[in-house]
Amino acid sequence: MAVSLRPDLTSNLWLGFASVFIAFVIWLIAKEGQFEDRGVAVRIRHPQVDNADIQVSPQEATVYLRLPVSQASQVSRSNCWVELPPELIGPFSEWSNGELKKTVRLNPSMVVLNDLPHTIQVLSVDPASVKLEGHLYTREALVKAQLVGEPAQGYRLAGEPRVEPERVQLTASPTRLDELSKSAEGGSIVVSTQPISLDNHDEYFAVRVPLVLPPDVDMAPGYEPRVDVVTPIEEVTGKRSIESVPIRVQTFSRAVQAIIEPTRATVTVEGPVSLIRGLKPEDFSVTPKEAPNEEPGAEANLALDFQFHESVGRRERESVRILGGEPKSVHVVMAPVGGEHAPIQEAPAAAPTPAAPPALTPAPAKPPARTPMPRPRLTPMALDHETSGAALTLKRLESIPVYENLVGPPAPKP
Numbered sequence: 001m002a003v004s005l006r007p008d009l010t011s012n013l014w015l016g017f018a019s020v021f022i023a024f025v026i027w028l029i030a031k032e033g034q035f036e037d038r039g040v041a042v043r044i045r046h047p048q049v050d051n052a053d054i055q056v057s058p059q060e061a062t063v064y065l066r067l068p069v070s071q072a073s074q075v076s077r078s079n080c081w082v083e084l085p086p087e088l089i090g091p092f093s094e095w096s097n098g099e100l101k102k103t104v105r106l107n108p109s110m111v112v113l114n115d116l117p118h119t120i121q122v123l124s125v126d127p128a129s130v131k132l133e134g135h136l137y138t139r140e141a142l143v144k145a146q147l148v149g150e151p152a153q154g155y156r157l158a159g160e161p162r163v164e165p166e167r168v169q170l171t172a173s174p175t176r177l178d179e180l181s182k183s184a185e186g187g188s189i190v191v192s193t194q195p196i197s198l199d200n201h202d203e204y205f206a207v208r209v210p211l212v213l214p215p216d217v218d219m220a221p222g223y224e225p226r227v228d229v230v231t232p233i234e235e236v237t238g239k240r241s242i243e244s245v246p247i248r249v250q251t252f253s254r255a256v257q258a259i260i261e262p263t264r265a266t267v268t269v270e271g272p273v274s275l276i277r278g279l280k281p282e283d284f285s286v287t288p289k290e291a292p293n294e295e296p297g298a299e300a301n302l303a304l305d306f307q308f309h310e311s312v313g314r315r316e317r318e319s320v321r322i323l324g325g326e327p328k329s330v331h332v333v334m335a336p337v338g339g340e341h342a343p344i345q346e347a348p349a350a351a352p353t354p355a356a357p358p359a360l361t362p363a364p365a366k367p368p369a370r371t372p373m374p375r376p377r378l379t380p381m382a383l384d385h386e387t388s389g390a391a392l393t394l395k396r397l398e399s400i401p402v403y404e405n406l407v408g409p410p411a412p413k414p
Contacts, residue, residue: 034069037123042077042111044130047086050173051218054100054134056084061127063111067120079114082106082125084132092136092171095221100134138169138220139177141189143211145229149199154273157198158232165227168211169220176216196229206230235272239323242267245281247304247330253294259333267306271320279316285309288330298334 039062046056061082065075088104106129108122145161170177170189180189193209210226211219219225243266249258265286269276288302306325308317 035066036069036072037064037066038072039064039126040075040077040080042081044082044084044106046084046132047089049089050176051092051171052100052134052136054089054132056104057131057133058127061106061125061130063125064123065120066123068117071117071120074116075113075120079116081112082110083112084110088132089134092218093221095134095136098136098138098169098171098221100132100136102132103129104132105129136171136220137174137177138171139181139189140167141170141180141191142167143227144190144192145209145231146192146195146212147198147231148195149197151198151233152200152202154236155202155233156236158234161196161232162230163193163227164230165223168223168227170213170217171220172217180214180217193227193229196231198231198233201231201233202235203233204230205233235274237271238273238276239268239270240276240279242269242279242281242284245284245286245325247286249288249292249302249330249332251292251294251334254337256294256296256334256336258292259335261331262327265304265306265325265327267325268323269320270323271316275316275320279320283309283312283316284322286325288332292332292334294334296334296336299332301329301331303329 041060042063044056044059044061046054048054063080063082065080067075084104088102089100092098106125106127108125111122111125113120113122143163143166145163147157147161151157168191170180170191172180177189181187184190191211191213193211196207196209206228208226208228213219213225243264245265245267247260247263247265249260251258264281267284267286269279285307286304287307289305290302292298292300292302304325304327306322308322
């Protein structure tokens with residue numbers, strides 16, 4: 001009798017396939033529970049800022065991970081890197097002269113695992129530190145004060161305001177800085193202050209005022225967004241001619257006197273209106289620039305010098321300027337005192353002559369009266385003018401006896 005083997009063979013095949021599948025599943029389960037440590041070369045990323053060029057050295061690091069063996073193929077440079085935090089860049093005000101130089105220590109918290117399973121663990125980063133360097137983009141700008149309004153009545157702006165500092169450094173992206181330079185007149189960037197009012201000001205005044213920065217522009221490190229402005233204000237000036245100013249010619253000799261023509265001059269001045277209105281003829285000194293020849297009969301035309309009189313105050317001297325005067329010269333003639341050209345002067349009253357005492361009648365019992373004796377009287381000191389007219393010589397004249405007839409005892413001294 002024949003026996004059929006087909007059903008046993010079919011059963012064995014299905015049993016074999018089931019055994020292989022179960023073994024594969026067991027292998028997968030066993031493999032899933034296995035971990036490995038491996039290093040991955042990744043990029044080091046740093047914050048990007050428009051105002052600066054920032055570089056990190058080295059640019060790559062090795063990140064050591066512990067991960068399931070089955071997930072090892074999922075890690076790549078695109079989903080794993082080292083990210084430097086923005087606070088390492090810091091504010092630009094802390095950069096030294098627009099330069100950033102610092103050493104940054106790397107740690108596992110800086111490693112970014114983007115869209116990777118949480119079963120992956122970061123162990124360490126190599127190298128332990130990197131160098132971070134940055135260069136700030138800057139451009140110099142001229143500061144211009146923006147003035148509005150008008151000073152008080154009778155006053156005006158005395159010149160350009162003084163700005164401190166006159167120039168500042170701005171920072172922005174290279175593209176923005178180029179745009180500002182191209183739009184500026186002459187290629188120089190100009191930033192203005194906030195408006196400064198001149199209303200009701202009648203003297204110099206100083207203010208601290210903020211700057212108006214263009215959009216997307218900041219101040220470079222070391223510069224404040226404000227400046228000091230000193231604005232000069234002065235009183236409105238004018239010109240005035242003062243007439244009838246006396247011309248004075250000084251002589252040293254008493255033997256001559258100067259006869260001048262003309263005797264008065266006109267002085268022209270320029271300065272604050274309130275000051276020049278109060279000037280009078282006696283506030284000026286008009287004299288020859290050189291000393292005259294004091295010989296009798298000497299004659300000359302002497303150029304005139306126009307100055308303030310010594311009694312004029314300091315404010316007038318500093319604020320008012322003498323432009324000149326008319327005439328430019330004076331005609332001087334030296335005439336002897338009492339001569340034809342001398343002005344008529346009232347003669348001084350003669351000193352009274354002391355009266356002679358009455359004569360004494362001699363008594364018979366007394367000796368005869370004494371013979372009158374002459375009493376000399378000395379003349380006072382006199383000044384003798386030398387012919388050069390430049391020096392005075394003091395001489396004592398000899399005593400000239402003047403006799404008075406006396407009767408009796410000498411007259412008492414006055």
